[in-house]
Amino acid sequence: MVKKRVPEWLNSSLWSSSTSNEDDHRLSVAVQPPPSSTTTTTSQQSNNNNHNHIHTSKEAEVVVEAEAEAEIETHAPAGPSAEDISRQAQLLSEISKKVVNMRELRRIASQGIPDTAGIRSTVWKLLLGYLPPDRSLWPSEMAKKRSQYKQFKDELLMNPSEVTRRMDKFKSCEKDDSKCESRCLLSRSEITHGEHPLSLGKTSIWNQFFQDTEIIEQIDRDVKRTHPDMHFFSGNLPFAKSNQEALKNILIVFAKLNPGIRYVQGMNEILAPLFYVFRNDPDEEYAASAEADTFFCFVELLSGFRDHFCQQLDNSVVGIRSTITKLSQLLKEHDEELWRHLEVTTKVNPQFYAFRWITLLLTQEFNFADSLHIWDTLLSDLDGPLETLLRVCCAMLILIRRRLLAGLLPRKN
Numbered sequence: 243m244v245k246k247r248v249p250e251w252l253n254s255s256l257w258s259s260s261t262s263n264e265d266d267h268r269l270s271v272a273v274q275p276p277p278s279s280t281t282t283t284t285s286q287q288s289n290n291n292n293h294n295h296i297h298t299s300k301e302a303e304v305v306v307e308a309e310a311e312a313e314i315e316t317h318a319p320a321g322p323s324a325e326d327i328s329r330q331a332q333l334l335s336e337i338s339k340k341v342v343n344m345r346e347l348r349r350i351a352s353q354g355i356p357d358t359a360g361i362r363s364t365v366w367k368l369l370l371g372y373l374p375p376d377r378s379l380w381p382s383e384m385a386k387k388r389s390q391y392k393q394f395k396d397e398l399l400m401n402p403s404e405v406t407r408r409m410d411k412f413k414s415c416e417k418d419d420s421k422c423e424s425r426c427l428l429s430r431s432e433i434t435h436g437e438h439p440l441s442l443g444k445t446s447i448w449n450q451f452f453q454d455t456e457i458i459e460q461i462d463r464d465v466k467r468t469h470p471d472m473h474f475f476s477g478n479l480p481f482a483k484s485n486q487e488a489l490k491n492i493l494i495v496f497a498k499l500n501p502g503i504r505y506v507q508g509m510n511e512i513l514a515p516l517f518y519v520f521r522n523d524p525d526e527e528y529a530a531s532a533e534a535d536t537f538f539c540f541v542e543l544l545s546g547f548r549d550h551f552c553q554q555l556d557n558s559v560v561g562i563r564s565t566i567t568k569l570s571q572l573l574k575e576h577d578e579e580l581w582r583h584l585e586v587t588t589k590v591n592p593q594f595y596a597f598r599w600i601t602l603l604l605t606q607e608f609n610f611a612d613s614l615h616i617w618d619t620l621l622s623d624l625d626g627p628l629e630t631l632l633r634v635c636c637a638m639l640i641l642i643r644r645r646l647l648a649g650l651l652p653r654k655n
Contacts, residue, residue, distance in 0.1 A: 352622035363523040391534035546626035
């Protein structure tokens with residue numbers, strides 16, 4: 243297999259252009275050590291509180307919902323360019339075929355998916371393997387997956403008291419099997435008898451419930467911090483609350499289905515772009531099923547680098563430190579002078595800037611609209627987003643190489 247190389251444009255003199263205020267901003271982000279969690283600034287909290295006080299009427303809720311649905315447009319160009327229109331036509335043509343040519347779809351999508359087309363939702367589902375290339379299979383595949391997710395929620399989000407209640411109902415109609423079946427009650431074999439809220443048994447549903455509570459509380463805190471500047475995710479209005487609840491459900495179900503990883507802070511930031519895109523699908527049926535669709539796409543996306551979230555594997559060949567080392571080697575290969583300055587002369591540990599870039603897929607380094615376009619390219623890579631992600635990170639460093647070589651990073655004490 244031929245090893246893929248970083249394209250020549252990475253070594254172009256373009257990356258050595260004069261610096262700008264934007265470079266200053268990126269530099270300030272790059273040198274910050276990786277946070278233990280994604281936090282909300284005091285000013286953001288204040289802005290959110292002000293919005294919550296202002297928008298109290300029913301009419302205001304409608305206004306905010308409309309603003310949230312069109313929020314992405316505030317960061318996008320005023321109108322689509324000729325190039326966007328052309329690419330939109332190409333994408334629409336490709337996804338309208340009976341069998342989608344995935345190679346061609348990846349090629350077109352890697353250049354960016356126009357925001358105004360309303361087709362990013364379908365394209366991302368294809369790129370992530372949620373939808374098969376054969377369009378005739380889409381209805382059955384989506385129906386199966388959505389039904390499966392509903393079953394996951396019914397089984398994993400149930401409070402133990404509800405299980406006990408159903409068990410009591412089962413006992414009361416034990417003599418009438420047909421009646422029990424018609425009510426869809428759990429069978430005796432599926433319920434452990436003698437359950438008690440104070441039980442410490444490993445198989446106790448109450449014991450497991452209390453163990454899960456800590457993770458659920460962490461998920462709840464992180465979800466509330468997700469993009470506090472966007473009405474779509476933040477606030478006390480029903481629209482935002484509904485979206486927050488969907489994010490929580492997905493993360494809780496994922497944590498329970500993946501006990502080896504469970505939930506790690508930052509997963510909410512990776513989940514947010516997927517849910518935003520799917521929830522704003524122009525097709526009402528697709529938008530209504532955004533939670534289920536997002537769950538399976540989230541699982542597929544994380545499958546390529548889930549080991550980054552497993553602390554026990556941090557020092558392994560598949561862990562986050564190994565991936566950061568690959569970025570360091572990539573920089574050395576394409577700009578040894580900059581690499582030597584950072585890691586030998588100034589002794590800047592790559593983990594200080596690359597940890598967040600890699601684990602959160604650059605969602606915190608760019609505004610939301612730009613991050614969606616970056617994801618268009620990441621998701622289009624046949625081998626998964628990680629290799630392309632490392633190339634983008636390398637390009638980000640080379641872009642500001644003059645500033646870095648000028649010693650504008652704080653030296654290690």
